[in-house]
Amino acid sequence: MTANNERAEAIRWIRAQMADYGLTLEELEAAGCFDQPPPPSPPPPVCYRNAQGMSWDGQGEMPDWLRRAVNAGQSKEFYRVG
Template sequence: MDERKRDSMIAYLRHRMEEFGIKPEDLAAVLASEPVAEKNARYRSATGDSWDGQGEMPQWLKQAISAGQSIDHFELSAPPAPTLQPKKRVDWKNDPFAGSPLARSNEH
């Protein structure tokens, strides 16, 4: 999301919070009180129901499995850590076409 869209969204949310009398502290309190199970979820449905894999399997997951869906379909996986490849440095010092019309032909 670019910076302008982000700023616009923040302004919109602040306006709506003022309109409904919601203070930033109220929002922070709600976010802090989220159940730990949600944060440690191992399985999640399309509707946002989650299960940490401990205890009895929830009804939504039992129903999906009995309907033929694999439990693996609902398993959350940690996103792979991006591996940043260093950009290849190009040495233009010895480029025989540097500055010529041929070098600029690919620029758009």
Template structure:
């Protein structure tokens, strides 16, 4: 990006921050809080359950590892931008029952 374009964007952002009453300290505090929150969560399952890797593992980790799943399967990579508190749909890409009767069996009323 050339210097003039960069300065133009910075000036625009400063005007908008003044317009909305945002201080640079507010932005820095918000970024620091987001980074701390992302550092705290190290493992997440497809249902959105999280664990920071400290202390006793929660029940969902115990159940998954007892069933043979590796803890690394749940490790959050740096590219993940999911909200830790937001529950999402299940991730079926690594379903161990795919293609078996368990995956295709239907229950009544569902």
């Protein structure tokens, strides 16, 4: 089945469902069926970054690259961004 055929079949199914349940386009719009989804939330800010560009937001378990640096005697604050 081609994409155009699948699309046409989906439209036929939607129209049949609307007819079966007595739904109108206005009712679907009022129910929010055509509202745009909310924008994605921004990524968490980077708190720590090394010279290779690896980063950590400070949440959860400390990543291996930072743990190795701290275990080698480097301060975690050395990698703090901003």
